Amino acid sequence: MPGYGKWLKIIVAVVAFVLICFFLHKYIQPLQEVVKQMGFWAPFGLFLLRGVSIILPALPSSIYSLLAGSLLGFKTGYTTIVLSDLLFCSGAFLIARKWGREPVSRLVGQSAMRRIDGFSQNQLEGNFFLMTGLLMTGLFDFLSYAIGISRTHWRIFAPALLISVLISDSIIVAVGAGVTQGAGLILGIALLAMFALATMTGLLKRKSHHSKCD
Known part of the structure; x- marks a missing residue:
């Protein structure tokens, strides 16, 4: 049953996230010493x-x-992740835009390529807000390739990427910082924001699917 499979993936992801947070909270001090x-x-x-x-x-x-949030603190961790996302997502976009589908397929593999094809066929280049919203989700790496394959211009992709990275990265990095620093309020807000992003992922994927059908 498709619905059962989706719920199972969500449950596994939640359990994995909780276990990681528990591990970080319990063993953070020796890890932070190594990082220093x-x-x-x-x-x-x-x-x-x-x-x-x-x-x-x-x-x-x-x-x-x-x-990054747990080991480096929010400020350094957030800066590190934002810079990485901006550079490497741009790289994925440029690879796809310059060389097209076949080199990307060889690089990422057939399984990842099927997901990329699913996005590239939804004509996201014509919807800046849908593009920005999807880039805020955990699918941003696939989207960077898909948007490049769709021949979207850099001047459209770049601001969408910047907006999405600044917002979405702050949430997960804040979760990491909150877990290790005991910042209950920050952690609670960040977890709620993560839930909102997960909900938005589902809604945007459904919307992109409907736009493809139309």
Whole structure:
């Protein structure tokens, strides 16, 4: 049953998120000591790991936002993730726009390519607000490739990416910072915002599907 499969994925994702938050809360102090000793290399390492997860979208990416907030603090973590997303999402967009579907398919694999094709066929380049909203979700890495394949111009993609990154990254990084710093109010607001983004993901995916059918 399709509905059962969707709910199972949501439950697994929620359980995984809770376990990660518990692990960070319990073992954060020794991890933060290691990060302090690493100096510049800690944010740079997270910057690269986040970037690889964007270029190869089969890899999980949200975990790096969570780690950035918990290990680096909100300010440094947020800056690290925003810069990584802007650079590597732009890279994914330019790869797709310059070389097209086939090189992207070889890079990301067939499974990821099916998701990218699903977005690129929805004519997102004609809807700036839908594009921006979808880029705020966990699908932003696939979307960057899909928008590039659709031949959207850079001047349309760039502001959509900037707006989405500044908003969505702040939420997950704040969750990571709240888990480790015991900031209950910040954590609660961030979790509510994450729930809102998840709801928006479903609504926007449904809307893009309907626009494709029309």
